[in-house]
Amino acid sequence: MDVRTPDNTVPLAVDLDGTLIATDMLWENLFQLIRRNPLFALQAVLWVLAGGLSRLKREVAARVEVDVAALPYRDEVLQFIDAQRKAGRIVVLATATDEKIARAIAGHLGCFDDVIASGNGKNLKSKAKLDELIARYGDGGFDYMGNSAHDLVLFDAARQAIVVAPDRAAERWRKAHDAPLMAKPKRPFWKSLVKMLRVHQWSKNALIGVAPLLDHRLFEGPILLQAAGAFIAFSFTASAVYVLNDLFDLSADREHKTKRNRPLAAGDIAPDLGLKIAFGLLAAAAAVCLFMPFLFTLVLGAYFIATTAYSLKLKRYLLIDVLTLAGLYTVRVIAGAAATTVPLSFWLIAFSLFFFLSLALVKRYVELDQCDAPEKQRLKGRGYRVEDKEIIAQAGVASGFASALVLALYMDSYVVRELYSQPWMIWPLCPLILYIVLRIWILAKRAEFNDDPVVFIMTDWRSQIMIGFGAVMLLGAGLV
Numbered sequence: 001m002d003v004r005t006p007d008n009t010v011p012l013a014v015d016l017d018g019t020l021i022a023t024d025m026l027w028e029n030l031f032q033l034i035r036r037n038p039l040f041a042l043q044a045v046l047w048v049l050a051g052g053l054s055r056l057k058r059e060v061a062a063r064v065e066v067d068v069a070a071l072p073y074r075d076e077v078l079q080f081i082d083a084q085r086k087a088g089r090i091v092v093l094a095t096a097t098d099e100k101i102a103r104a105i106a107g108h109l110g111c112f113d114d115v116i117a118s119g120n121g122k123n124l125k126s127k128a129k130l131d132e133l134i135a136r137y138g139d140g141g142f143d144y145m146g147n148s149a150h151d152l153v154l155f156d157a158a159r160q161a162i163v164v165a166p167d168r169a170a171e172r173w174r175k176a177h178d179a180p181l182m183a184k185p186k187r188p189f190w191k192s193l194v195k196m197l198r199v200h201q202w203s204k205n206a207l208i209g210v211a212p213l214l215d216h217r218l219f220e221g222p223i224l225l226q227a228a229g230a231f232i233a234f235s236f237t238a239s240a241v242y243v244l245n246d247l248f249d250l251s252a253d254r255e256h257k258t259k260r261n262r263p264l265a266a267g268d269i270a271p272d273l274g275l276k277i278a279f280g281l282l283a284a285a286a287a288v289c290l291f292m293p294f295l296f297t298l299v300l301g302a303y304f305i306a307t308t309a310y311s312l313k314l315k316r317y318l319l320i321d322v323l324t325l326a327g328l329y330t331v332r333v334i335a336g337a338a339a340t341t342v343p344l345s346f347w348l349i350a351f352s353l354f355f356f357l358s359l360a361l362v363k364r365y366v367e368l369d370q371c372d373a374p375e376k377q378r379l380k381g382r383g384y385r386v387e388d389k390e391i392i393a394q395a396g397v398a399s400g401f402a403s404a405l406v407l408a409l410y411m412d413s414y415v416v417r418e419l420y421s422q423p424w425m426i427w428p429l430c431p432l433i434l435y436i437v438l439r440i441w442i443l444a445k446r447a448e449f450n451d452d453p454v455v456f457i458m459t460d461w462r463s464q465i466m467i468g469f470g471a472v473m474l475l476g477a478g479l480v
Contacts, residue, residue: 016095018147022072022267035248054123061098068108070254072267096125126150192263197239208336215342230339233288240281245311296338318383325360347410354403359453361396400437425477
């Protein structure tokens with residue numbers, strides 16, 4: 001970065017959102033507040049109508065506690081500030097964030113001589129921030145570090161502008177004025193986007209094909225087309241919920257050893273952009289539903305409500321969380337039947353609930369096994385304690401065996417005798433299911449498993465072999 005030799009008499013003003021930190025404090029705090037009580041979403045609108053963004057920022061800041069130590073600070077910016085202060089230069093935090101939060105951040109870092117922030121009815125953004133800086137230091141009497149279109153007026157008025165991780169407007173300005181650049185994105189945007197949407201989790205939605213497959217109709221043209229539409233709608237909806245979940249869990253994710261690397265928690269994607277992407281995905285899913293049976297739309301809507309409730313509240317309650325997860329997996333099976341208008345079997349629903357409850361419990365077991373929380377203390381954001389690990393394992397294995405029992409009873413039902421000419425050929429499905437369930441639990445007990453269990457089953461070659469054997473048996477039982 002080529003920065004003009006600093007004049008120690010010229011203060012350096014540093015923006016906060018997107019510049020000093022790779023996120024936006026208003027959006028972060030607003031999501032934290034809404035997670036506590038969804039009615040704050042309506043209250044936020046009333047605050048804006050009553051007093052504008054300054055009122056909103058003040059009200060939100062008064063109701064949230066920010067873990068300033070966990071924020072995604074830009075190391076390059078901090079190092080530059082440290083060098084400037086050692087040279088005797090005054091450094092000012094100039095931000096549109098509420099003054100309470102801005103001063104907390106400045107106090108934590110200890111590298112600012114003064115703070116200019118929103119308060120007293122003023123939203124110190126863009127022109128308002130410029131007016132405040134000019135009133136203090138004069139036109140061209142300061143250098144400015146910023147990142148967005150809102151900073152362009154400050155770039156123009158500053159003695160020197162330093163552009164940090166710019167948006168499109170700021171990047172165009174930087175190139176036109178040959179201004180120095182600091183802090184490029186950590187990874188390409190598209191890689192961050194794919195990671196944020198968790199595209200690898202879309203494999204779970206293959207469960208949509210289970211009902212038409214067992215009804216021997218999946219490969220009929222219209223049925224296959226409807227199943228594909230349902231897969232797309234569910235995938236888009238699930239990704240939207242993943243984004244919303246990450247937005248609500250930003251502070252908790254930053255304290256997790258692996259979740260802290262998620263694009264929103266790490267600051268690779270801004271919260272407001274994440275929200276726009278989530279709504280865009282929901283709109284695309286709604287468009288697909290226009291061509292689907294109405295019953296499927298109802299099921300997808302129920303899935304969205306349930307999974308959003310899980311993200312906001314239910315995942316924090318003991319056992320309610322795993323029962324909800326099992327239900328959400330089963331809803332995919334129900335959605336497949338609704339999309340393709342094939343009959344839904346009681347046996348399939350019963351098997352799914354027990355089988356996916358076992359997988360939900362193994363997911364929670366792995367979290368307990370990997371956490372370092374002391375005994376008698378709950379995991380942050382969960383209803384479990386470390387000492388619950390063994391009972392979770394016992395319940396998970398028992399639920400897996402229950403799913404095999406349901407499958408065995410199904411094989412002796414009249415439904416199987418109607419669907420298959422040689423029903424005895426599908427009896428080996430029971431040990432195959434037991435193999436898949438017990439293997440995943442053994443790996444979890446060995447601490448050799450740390451992935452989503454459904455995704456693991458669909459990508460693990462041994463599990464794939466078992467699934468392949470089962471498919472061959474089902475096909476053979478129907479053809480012989």
